[in-house]
Amino acid sequence: xxxxxxxxxxxxxxxxxxxxxxxxxxxxxxxxxxxxxxxxxxxxxxxxxxxxxxxxxxxxxxxxxxxxxxxxxxxxxxxxxxxxxxxxxxxxxxxxxxxxxxxxxxxxxxxxxxxxxxxxxxxxxxxxxxxxxxxxxxxxxxxxxxxxxxxxxxxxxxxxxxxxxxxxxxxxxxxxxxxxxxxxxxxxxxxxxxxxxxxxxxxxxxxxxxxxxxxxxxxxxxxxxxxxxxxxxxxxxxxxxxxxxxxxxxxxxxxxxxxxxxxxxxxxxxxxxxxxxxxxxxxxxxxxxxx
Amino acid sequence: xxxxxxxxxxxxxxxxxxxxxxxxxxxxxxxxxxxxxxxxxxxxxxxxxxxxxxxxxxxxxxxxxxxxxxxxxxxxxxxxxxxxxxxxxxxxxxxxxxxxxxxxxxxxxxxxxxxxxxxxxxxxxxxxxxxxxxxxxxxxxxxxxxxxxxxxxxxxxxxxxxxxxxxxxxxxxxxxxxxxxxxxxxxxxxxxxxxxxxxxxxxxxxxxxxxxxxxxxxxxxxxxxxxxxxxxxxxxxxxxxxxxxxxxxxxxxxxxxxxxxxxxxxxxxxxxxxxxxxxxxxxxxxxxxxxxxxxxxxxxxxxxxxxxxxxxxxxxxxxxxxxxxxxxxxxxxxxxxxxxxxxxxxxxxxxxxxxxxxxxxxxxxxxxxxxxxxxxxxxxxxxxxxxxxxxxxxxxxxxxxxxxxxxxxxxxxxxxxxxxxxxxxxxxxxxxxxxxx
Numbered sequence: 001x002x003x004x005x006x007x008x009x010x011x012x013x014x015x016x017x018x019x020x021x022x023x024x025x026x027x028x029x030x031x032x033x034x035x036x037x038x039x040x041x042x043x044x045x046x047x048x049x050x051x052x053x054x055x056x057x058x059x060x061x062x063x064x065x066x067x068x069x070x071x072x073x074x075x076x077x078x079x080x081x082x083x084x085x086x087x088x089x090x091x092x093x094x095x096x097x098x099x100x101x102x103x104x105x106x107x108x109x110x111x112x113x114x115x116x117x118x119x120x121x122x123x124x125x126x127x128x129x130x131x132x133x134x135x136x137x138x139x140x141x142x143x144x145x146x147x148x149x150x151x152x153x154x155x156x157x158x159x160x161x162x163x164x165x166x167x168x169x170x171x172x173x174x175x176x177x178x179x180x181x182x183x184x185x186x187x188x189x190x191x192x193x194x195x196x197x198x199x200x201x202x203x204x205x206x207x208x209x210x211x212x213x214x215x216x217x218x219x220x221x222x223x224x225x226x227x228x229x230x231x232x233x234x235x236x237x238x239x240x241x242x243x244x245x246x247x248x249x250x251x252x253x254x255x256x257x258x259x260x261x262x263x264x265x266x267x268x269x270x271x272x273x274x275x276x277x278x279x280x281x282x283x284x285x286x287x288x289x290x291x
Numbered sequence: 292x293x294x295x296x297x298x299x300x301x302x303x304x305x306x307x308x309x310x311x312x313x314x315x316x317x318x319x320x321x322x323x324x325x326x327x328x329x330x331x332x333x334x335x336x337x338x339x340x341x342x343x344x345x346x347x348x349x350x351x352x353x354x355x356x357x358x359x360x361x362x363x364x365x366x367x368x369x370x371x372x373x374x375x376x377x378x379x380x381x382x383x384x385x386x387x388x389x390x391x392x393x394x395x396x397x398x399x400x401x402x403x404x405x406x407x408x409x410x411x412x413x414x415x416x417x418x419x420x421x422x423x424x425x426x427x428x429x430x431x432x433x434x435x436x437x438x439x440x441x442x443x444x445x446x447x448x449x450x451x452x453x454x455x456x457x458x459x460x461x462x463x464x465x466x467x468x469x470x471x472x473x474x475x476x477x478x479x480x481x482x483x484x485x486x487x488x489x490x491x492x493x494x495x496x497x498x499x500x501x502x503x504x505x506x507x508x509x510x511x512x513x514x515x516x517x518x519x520x521x522x523x524x525x526x527x528x529x530x531x532x533x534x535x536x537x538x539x540x541x542x543x544x545x546x547x548x549x550x551x552x553x554x555x556x557x558x559x560x561x562x563x564x565x566x567x568x569x570x571x572x573x574x575x576x577x578x579x580x581x582x583x584x585x586x587x588x589x590x591x592x593x594x595x596x597x598x599x600x601x602x603x604x605x606x607x608x609x610x611x612x613x614x615x616x617x618x619x620x621x622x623x624x625x626x627x628x629x630x631x632x633x634x635x636x637x638x639x640x641x642x643x644x645x646x647x648x649x650x651x652x653x654x655x656x657x658x659x660x661x662x663x664x665x666x667x668x669x670x671x672x673x674x675x676x677x678x679x680x681x682x683x684x685x686x687x688x689x690x691x692x693x694x695x696x697x698x699x700x701x702x703x704x705x706x707x708x709x710x711x712x713x714x715x716x717x718x719x720x721x722x723x724x725x726x727x728x
Contacts, residue, residue: 038544045541046599049624052534052679053597060594061331069590078463102329105322141709143668144680145675154347159333214425237686243584251590266587272580277532 077262085262090247091257095159095268096241099234100227103163107170107227108220111136114171115178117202121187124200133179141171148234162239168225174223181215182208214285221278221285229276232267242267297339320341321453351696357479358460359388361471365429370397375478375694378546379521382485400470401459406473406721415463415469432466457594467573478696480522487516516580523697528684534598535680538670539641539712541664543604547655550610555643561621571614579611583669587677604673605666613658622655652726660716667712671705681705 050057073081117123118132144165151161189207198206209216218241235243242263330336360376363369372387374380382388390400397409408416417425426437433450447454455462461472483490488504489497491510497513504512518526555561557571578586586604594600629646637645674682685701688694 035384042541042544045537049534049597049599049602050538050542053599054595054678055593055597057594057599063593064590067589098332100328102326102333105326137710137713138706141668141706141713142702143671143682143705143709145672146685146705150350150698150702151685153345153350153689153692154342155338156343158341160335160338163333180295192548229582229584233672233676236584237672246584246588264581267585269579270580272576275576275580 056111071257071261071264074254074257078258081258082262082265083261086266089242089259089263089266089269091243092235092240092245092263093270094259096231096235096243097228097270099163099166099231099239099241100224103170103231104164104220104224104227105164106167107223108174108216110167110171111174111178112216114139114175115182116208118175119179119182122182122185122190122204122208132175136172136175136179139168140176141172142169143232143235144169144234148239150236157238157240157244159240162231162234162241163235165239169230170223170227174219175217178212178216179220181212185211218282218285221282223276225271225275228271322370329469350695350698353475353693354699356689357474357696358472358474359479361391361397361407361473363397363409363531365467365469368413370409374485374522378520379484384571386485388473389492401457401471401473403459405457407460407462409469413469416466419455419457422726426627427464427469429464429466429469434464434466435691441687442626457601478523478700480520481518483513484518484520484522489516489691490511523700528681528701528704531674531684533678535674535682536667536708536712538598538605538674538680539663539666541602542609542670543666545602545606546609546613546662547659549606549611550617553554553610553614554621554725557614557618558621560624560626560642561647572618575611575614575618575718577611578607579615581608583608583673584676591677598674598679600677601673601679604677605669609662609666612662616658617651617655620651624650656723657720660720664709664713664716665711671709678682681708 046057114132114136117125118129118136120126120129123129124131144162147165148161148170150163155161185208189211190203193203193207231239231241232243232246234248235241235245238244246260246267247262249256249263252259336712357375360373362371362373362376364371372382372391374382388403392398392400393408395411396432399407399409401407404418404420406418408418410416413429415427415429417427419425420642424437424445428435434453435447435450436453438446438448438453443447445456450467453462453464460474463470463472489509492500502509506512507515553571553575557568557575559568562568562571583604587600588605590600590603590607594603624647628650629642632642632646660679669682671682671685673682675686676682681701681704685698685705688697688701
């Protein structure tokens, strides 16, 4: 406490203490109130959600295990078929991964341009920095499902609508993350290149990209993980791949649970494998010393 | 340096350059090859054939315009006027749009000289500039018309059905009914439906004018009529958006509350028992790996469709993600502060509370708030699967394939909702952590 002068009379120690206690009490009151509001929000939110749900929380709680148990027991009975089913759904898995990979590639290129054009000091047209930032904000705000559903209506079902939808969202999301990295880039190489008469694209390619590449690739890998999940979910609304097969398998219900189980296994395995691989590479890229 | 030294250095440098060049050309080549493979795997060349451009045109034009149907039932001879052909948008008896005139002969002026006349005995005359007068007579289930055999591409005709598309509007005729669609820009009936006394009144009249409905005050009545608008369902939409945000809020906060204590179990600094630590970490990996999609499917079986299912699916998935992030943050805490607190005689719980939590809270809050925004988007998608929130309304509106202006409305609302959550999470982050970015 800088403003309190030292060496005052003993009385002032009392006043310091009492004002300190008052401050502490006030802070406790505020944090208590915040906590109370939070608890009330959570409790009332839970009640509302519970009311508007078809089945209640407490009635459903003991049934959580039923469906997985049914699926697992049926899959276990027909375990001889599982390898065949996994082979059958492998092409769908490849499609899901392809959707994620292509949309990450396209989105990363889009995000690269959005970030470079929207960063102060690097932008080609400094006047339009805000425009490019708003564009990436809006692209980031549109949930994939919105674009996917509209495009499915126009282009028909299949991987392309999902790919475009995820790519648009990825471009916006990566645009923001990339530009945070680009803001911290050292401008000296850019100035050096500018003094040799380099064009904007040369300055970016030779001056900025080598600095930011490890972070950019690390973010793109993280996005790839997220996009695998997104592409599986979009399949569920008709955009092809594993999610689509899962919906069909679900629709058949009991008797075909082995197919659902095969898809669950594929999806789970893929997500875990790609998570591990990508987090390994990301650590190496950003950690640097792990090599 | 001797010549030998320089030679080896040069060789090394050459090899390095060769490798760099190989990578420099190799990576783009691999990416290009992959894109070529995708081109065939996704059948991009066949896309143009599969795409339905009529749908795209309908979507693009319907999303910002509405149409008014003038329908004659050829059996009863009744003529009805409806917005978008919905019962909720029917003009009350005795009212009709001002571009329709006449009693015996009903004249519909579509604009730019395009005129359709409903004559008695189920006869119809269509007058289009630059084309001979078209006369159609409906008899039972078939049609007799004056159309020649050689038709322009904006007219399709058989003896059962005739369709005429003009820039001013569309006309379809069948034995049972004759329909004219007149297009107008804007979202009609967005504020009030036709049966509301406030329809067609200006804002000034409602706020300051005389009382329009004897039973209710103007402002109160107008708000209630707008809120209960049967066409646009503002009340349901508001509830749906609330449900979506609720799913994200409950899921994110619940996950954070559950993940925090578990994260201590997964952090090396706080749990020396390897088995316990490994088990917790595998648990995090498992719930994260199962993914929100599968959790949604599984939970929907137990709890039925609704926002609670979506909230729980988000909660379970994010418990894994938060657990991982939190435990990493806990690994990085500074031991000195904990020792300082311990030196005052603090018990373990107090050591965590005053030595550890203050260090990790900024990281935790930043992550939680970031996930709150990102989960709003997830909740939209999960809602479409499990049946709750604005995601479901959007899916239904798209699947009925006719209310494109509602689809456009929902899209605008969803984007606004996500941007609002983004803004609020950034604002809270600034307030709570004191660092703005």
